[in-house]
Amino acid sequence: MKPLLLLLTIGFLLTAGCSTLSGTLAIISEPEDAAVYLDGEYRGNTPCMVREVQAGNHTLELRHERYPAWRTDLEMGMGEEVEVVADLAENLVPEVTFSCEGPGTYAQGETVSITGYAVTGEGTVSLSVEQLDGERPFAPQSYLLPVDDEYLFEYRLPTDLMPGGRYRLSARLGTGEVENQTLTVLTEGEVNIAVVREIARTYHQTHTYSNADFFVCADMAMDVWNMIETKGIEAKIAVGDVHQRGEAIHEADHAWVLAETSPGEWTAVETTGGFLASDDENYYEGWFFETPRDFKEYIDLSKQYNAEVDKALDLEYRYNRMADTYNERLSKLNSIIDTYNARYAERPLSLEENRDAERMEGRISEQQVELAEMKGQVEQLSREFDAVERGMEEIQAQMMRLVEEIDNL
Incomplete structure (x- = not known):
């Protein structure tokens, strides 16, 4: 019960309108x-x-x-x-509460909608913003907000100038009552990393890397590249060897994606495993392609190169076998010639010896003809092998025109 202020007055006049x-x-x-x-x-x-x-x-x-x-x-x-x-x-029993629309995590530049309830006779509530952590400093901000007749207040908090990090929002009454909320502001890079991570995760849930095959992972890399680009994030398709460094481009056995999550900063996406490989330096060595079209052309050239490699291996095998046979027969022929020279050269021969010498000369001539043919075959295989090697070099040159080393990102 409130105490009364009782005053005896004479001729007291206030607004009329009450019954007497x-x-x-x-x-x-x-x-x-x-x-x-x-x-x-x-x-x-x-x-x-x-x-x-x-x-x-x-x-x-x-x-x-x-x-x-x-x-x-x-x-x-x-x-x-x-x-x-x-x-x-x-x-009045002073009270203040408020909430931020959304999950509590916001992209830098996004506006945070704040609504609250403040029981106060002053008609205002003070809203302050204080940085809890972050890479760049932020000066605390304070806003005096009006409270309406139903004790409600609202504010749209801009985050354009708020660096990435965690912040404490405090709504305070003049009587000391306070309500705190925590929110997180993500930089453009943090937002993009979250987007890319989610793309990799969801893609992996619906696609299985069943074969350790370059062309399978290449198809998966092109899929994920397209999904990332659709989100407005620049991406490139990368190839190389994630298990060892220094391999030549034609030895590349794996494909993945690089996403530019913030200006000049690239994040590696392992499409076959559904995760980000940000800390693995092997994902940042190799070669990359600007578009899937370039990559597809590279794949076609890679298939041609592999076919040429198979052809070169076959020619090398045949050449080595033919050369071994040639050398073996040449050795035998030289042995026969040595025998002929030892028996018949530079001395008079009897009739019988002359017939034997003629037979041996015939054998030597036949084998010389065979060896000449065989030598021609060996030389032909050598020329074919050289031609295949030149073709491989040309394919490699075409492949290199399509790619750029990751170090140049």
Whole structure:
């Protein structure tokens, strides 16, 4: 119960409009325009004078849409004039709460919608923003927000100038009550990393890397490249060997994706495993392609190169076998010639020896013809092998025109 301020007045005049009884009751409130109920009966709005109030005990209640009901008991004497002054804010129980629309994590530049409830007689609430952590400093900010007649307040907090990190938002009343919330602001790079990570994860859930095959992982890399580019993030298709460094491009056995998550910063995406390989330096050595079209042309050339490699291996095998056979037969022929020279050269021969010498000369001539043919075949295989090697070099040159080393990113 509130104490009464009783004043005896002479000729007291306030706003008319209340009915008259025996005594006079004057009511003033802060703020004004509170509904006046005397013993449960509406008698007007403050400031108000109620006349001819019957002598005795009464209950006075003031009602205002922004404040709890204010009540007091009073005693009225005959012919008495009583003044009641009520501070409606005295009955308030200060309280403040608020929330931020969304999950609590926001991209830098995004606007955070804040709505709150503040029971206060002051009509305002102070909202402050303080950085908890982050790579770049941020000066604390404070905003004085109006509270409406239903104790509601709102604010749209811009994050353009808020560096990435965690922040504490505090809504504070003049009476000391405070409510805190924490939110996180993500930089463009952090947002893009989250987007790329989610793409890799969801793609992996629906695609299985069943074969350790370059052309399978190449198809997967092109799929993920397209998904990342669709999100407005620049991406490149990379090839190389993630298990060892320094391999030549034609020895590349794996494909993955590089995404530019922030200007000049690239993040490696292992498409066959569905994860980011940011900390693995092997994913940042190799070669990359600007578009899948270039990559597809590279793949076609790679298939041609592999076919040429198979052809070269076959020619090398055949050449080596033919050369071994040639050398073996040449050795035997030289042995026969040595025998011939030892038996028949530079001396008179008998008739029988002359016939034997002629037969041996025939054998030598036949084998010389065979060896000459065989030598021609060996030389032909050598020329074919050289031609294949030149073709491989040309294919390699075409492949290199399509790619750029990752070091040049």
